[in-house]
Amino acid sequence: MQSIKINFLKFIILGVFFVGFTSISKSDDIILRNADSLRGLSTDETSIREFFGNVWLIQNDLDLKCDYAKQYLNSNTVDLIGNVVITQRTMILKSPKIFYNGNSGVAIADNGVALRDANSYLEAQKGTYSTKAYMADFFGDVFIEDDSVKIYSDNVVHNRTTRESFATGDVWIFGKYTNVVMKGDTIINIPKDSYSISMGNTVLFKIDTVRRLDSIFVEEEEQFLSTYLMSLDTLSISCDTMQAYRFIGNEEYFFDGNVQIVKENIKAIAKSAVFYKNQNIIILRDKPIVWYDSTQLFSDSIVLELTDNKLKKLSAFGNSIAVTKLDSLDNERINQISANDIFIEFDDGKINSLRGNVNASSLYFFMDEEGYNGVDRKSTDSIQVEFIDGEPENIFWIGSSVAEFYPENVIFGKISSYFLPAFKWSDIRPEIKKILFDRKEKARQF
Template identity: 30%
Template sequence: MKKILFQILLYTTLTLCQHGGEPIIINGDSLVGKQVNGENIREVIGNVVLTQGNVRITCNKATQYLAKNDALLEGNVIATQDTLTIKTERGFYYGDERITESKSEVTLNDRRMTLTALSGEYHFNERIAYFNRHVTLTDETSTLTSNNLTYFRQEEKAVAVGYVTIRDSVNIIKADSLVHFRNSKITFAEKNVRIKNQKENTVIFGEHLEDYSKKNYSVMTDKPVLVQIDTTDSGDIDTLVISSVKMESFNDSSKKFIATDSVKIIRGLFASKNAYSIFYRNEDKIITMKRKPEDNFPVLWYNLTQLTGDSIAIMLNDNQLDRIEVYGNGLILSSNADYETRYDQMSGDMITIYFDTSGINNTEVTGNVLSIYYSYEGTEPNGLIKASSQKGRIFFEDDKVNEVKMYSNVLSEYHPENLVTGNELSFALPAFILINDRPLKDDLIWNIIKKYKVLIND
């Protein structure tokens, strides 16, 4: 095979015709042409400048494969197109497709955005970047990392796949895949999603997230669970867990959080099941309610006490239960650990439960009050008292009913023990209902650990 070798020293300008397209122009200090395995190649060495339309690439050395119209670029490779800059140590440029590729560390800068990875390619015509392995995208407000990322310059959209994390000043979002619009600050995340609010120490787990940062609004669907870890005044860890079908977070002045459908709430000795809950984070207040006639009424448990009504408001003070208010068709049941079938009961239009550091202090019931209170002599049962009035009050000691008082239009009747024993459940108020499927915190937390393979504060 006859080899052709020529070398032009000093400054050389080489124009190569692209296959039916715009010509590539290469400038350099020297040029060497040769034929290897029947293929014509040309090497341009020193201060190399390659241009094709609005694409400009500089490097230390370029090897042009004439038949393929490709070029191997080596040493301080810098490619530019309008505001875009790509830097790497070694890469390829495919002239027919106007694509540059690097299997070395590569950095892409575009105005206020920087994209880095261990390998990547950029399509100049389509203005799309495909970056792989240890990808990082940073801009003025957030940092995104992933295994793979596709960036659409025209839309300023990033599509990330594989161990995705995006961080800003408030939130950290993790997911299997994520779509992020830089201009609108809208993010969609899919599968194994976690969003952590660093200021409020909350984490929401789920399978689908939509985050609208400019609107201060986000929504999580498909088995979402919220976990918030607080510390009590005594230094104990107090964890709030909420699960539902849909969760919405408003980070505006209202600072509210809404859980919808099949809602479960657990915090310390407190638990609830309901159809709709609003958590006002600034006010330390949770409201649960029925929104539709077919919804189940909200139910709440605290230690041995069950509470139901049309709507329930839970007030906190310094991360401690302060009081609970029940509006409409309220019913409070308190069980006795020694006599499982004996439930002290009181119903009314409104119920207010007051707490102190030891638990429930007292309960006030107003409007059409009905009550059943079991009597004891010491620890021995001694019948029950049925009563009605316009107002009633239950006093607790060690979270057990200690005394019941009725006020205004009081009517009462005593039922002796011999008529009560074995017939306890027949002595029930019209509103009596016993709900046994109390949610357990350990079950919800364990489900998170099993599914996401992380600790809840990871």
């Protein structure tokens, strides 16, 4: 995967420099095919021709059409003005004004530009296109669309031959056959491999609800600007670097560095993670933490399983501990279960059961009508906890057990000294991400 990224970047760099060193031959001359009228001007330094009305110029496999053209014969360049259309086999390039260099084969548009190919469409405020390297470099509110995605960004370098795109600056990718949206500072999209990599301020959204915040009509541009807020029951996963393989019916996403997950009352952090979208499974690795309401789960790795858009099961493997704060105002009354592996099942969004397997220990605080009256600590082979309406109802210690009870007058003032050896707690949890997509909604113009 790393070699794909590096080779793609090398190809872009080589392609851009290649066009500047192309040899000039007679076949590179720009030739007039049609114009309603023309006039010429020659000096000691240059020869200029002007063409008016239904202008049609050609160069090799290029057709250049416009309302008016000014050709500089000595430099083999031409200004194309008014309804400019350049075609190259299946490619069509449009702009109100284009400067074209016949030697380098580069077309430059500074007043809006759009490009359509067999499978791709691009538009932007400005851009250049190399007719020899088949490379487009568009910038300023860029929009690109192919048969599987729509991309919005500040800049895109697009390879027509491979259909690969290198996008930078507030990049958004919307899949046409998925409810997953990708955002990042830099995204490389490689359609032939159904592969994308996002770097810098990367966020994935699995959108289940999208709420339109506003829609404002802009008179100067005669169109609506729509703003969306992706939150509510949306799943968001942010990280340093994300790699995506998006095949129809099989999507896999790999996250590295500072992974943070938020979905309603589920929050998690990890160093790395994998999201198997079609199986609704998220695997967290490298000392992850999962928060669910007032419960925290720590382990070497944790698997989240979702069903019908709700958390169905948490499976923690290796050095696991689940802790639940009894009172948000009391930082010491925290029930604890530790084990090698812990499995928590949910029913309709509430904890239904918890099981700790292998070297299990528990610490539970007791209370009555008068308040807390002590703590119970046990060690056993396995622990099973049954819940009713999200609250623990029955606890079973399975296997050989060692039990200890400490009354309130013994533990008072030194409660934390009775905590389980594996105890952990973290108040640093991910915040709900409310990221706006406030670009203009776009569609193909031709």
